[in-house]
Amino acid sequence: MGVNKKGRVKKSLTTGRPPTVLKPKSISRKATRTLINSHHVLEKKKAQAIAKGDIAAQAAIEAEIAALGGLEKYQQASLQGQRLDRGGDSSRVLMEWLKTMSPGLSDVASPSSVSSSTRGAGLRMLEVGALSTANACSKSGIFGMERIDLNSQSDGILQQDFMKRPLPKDDSERFDIISLSLVLNFVPDAIGRGEMLLRTLEFLKEPDTHYSSQLRDIFPSLFMVLPAPCITNSRYMNEAHIDSIMNTLGYMKVQSKTTQKLVYYLWVRKSAVQSPLPAFKKLELRSGHSRNNFAIVIRGSSG
Numbered sequence: 668m669g670v671n672k673k674g675r676v677k678k679s680l681t682t683g684r685p686p687t688v689l690k691p692k693s694i695s696r697k698a699t700r701t702l703i704n705s706h707h708v709l710e711k712k713k714a715q716a717i718a719k720g721d722i723a724a725q726a727a728i729e730a731e732i733a734a735l736g737g738l739e740k741y742q743q744a745s746l747q748g749q750r751l752d753r754g755g756d757s758s759r760v761l762m763e764w765l766k767t768m769s770p771g772l773s774d775v776a777s778p779s780s781v782s783s784s785t786r787g788a789g790l791r792m793l794e795v796g797a798l799s800t801a802n803a804c805s806k807s808g809i810f811g812m813e814r815i816d817l818n819s820q821s822d823g824i825l826q827q828d829f830m831k832r833p834l835p836k837d838d839s840e841r842f843d844i845i846s847l848s849l850v851l852n853f854v855p856d857a858i859g860r861g862e863m864l865l866r867t868l869e870f871l872k873e874p875d876t877h878y879s880s881q882l883r884d885i886f887p888s889l890f891m892v893l894p895a896p897c898i899t900n901s902r903y904m905n906e907a908h909i910d911s912i913m914n915t916l917g918y919m920k921v922q923s924k925t926t927q928k929l930v931y932y933l934w935v936r937k938s939a940v941q942s943p944l945p946a947f948k949k950l951e952l953r954s955g956h957s958r959n960n961f962a963i964v965i966r967g968s969s970g
């Protein structure tokens with residue numbers, strides 16, 4: 668700011684000009700965490716009210732969720748968590764793994780060099796619970812992306828419930844990799860989580876058949892991210908238990924990483940689902956007052 672001939676302070680040209688673009692307000696880390704946690708607690712209570720058929724309680728809880736800003740506000744808070752200064756989007760971890768597992772993947776994945784049955788199609792990723800079209804997995808150029816979310820935030824994200832997505836008619840509608848990043852923990856009940864995991868199998872290609880030897884150790888696969896305490900501090904879940912559940916579904920863990928906040932996994936689909944499918948119930952694996960109740964229940968083929 669300068670001084671003009673009359674000695675008055677010159678105002679900057681922008682002073683008094685109406686703002687053209689308003690930046691979205693950033694929410695503090697603590698407020699972000701509180702909002703996400705409150706939303707999860709309320710969704711869980713709502714699922715319990717629905718299970719009991721308690722319509723009045725359900726309506727009251729829905730009003731509380733709406734007062735918090737609903738799914739939209741929750742998604743905004745989740746997007747804040749994806750900002751680079753807060754660790755970036757989780758698919759950066761996936762892309763780092765892929766780079767080490769198959770350094771030439773971006774060349775291999777180009778349509779002309781994929782083995783004959785997928786030639787021309789390239790590798791396809793289904794990102795369930797997508798909040799952005801500019802995540803590392805989208806920007807990599809390795810995948811043909813399909814993104815879905817219960818509440819689409821932008822063009823390029825289809826508004827769709829994964830649990831109601833029409834089943835693929837043939838392999839051209841199946842995927843090489845599915846991303847469930849912070850989605851499984853969004854599902855409010857343990858049975859629903861088990862069903863979501865089982866449903867991933869319907870949308871993935873069969874193991875081995877489609878891939879060159881270079882890609883066979885990576886695809887078809889499931890990239891999964893959860894809040895770390897779901898595994899490290901749950902009464903009903905631990906590392907060995909999630910391994911058993913996933914192994915039963917035919918998945919093998921090929922990569923994992925635990926940070927203070929998150930656990931990341933890459934599960935490769937290696938074999939058919941165990942038959943008959945054994946049940947995984949909600950059984951206490953460790954006790955203690957400070958534990959959380961995250962669980963995954965698989966009903967098993969006998970019901």
Ligand SMILES: C[S@@+](CC[C@H](N)C(=O)[O-])C[C@H]1O[C@@H](n2cnc3c(N)ncnc32)[C@H](O)[C@@H]1O
Pocket residue numbers: 738742745746749757795796797798815816817818827828829830847848849850853854892
């Ligand atoms: C915490 S956000 C996670 C967003 C992002 N994937 C990430 O890692 O930050 C969870 C998102 O999953 C979406 N979601 C949950 N269940 C879903 C389902 N059955 N089908 C599609 N999207 C779902 C929610 O709408 C929400 O936007």
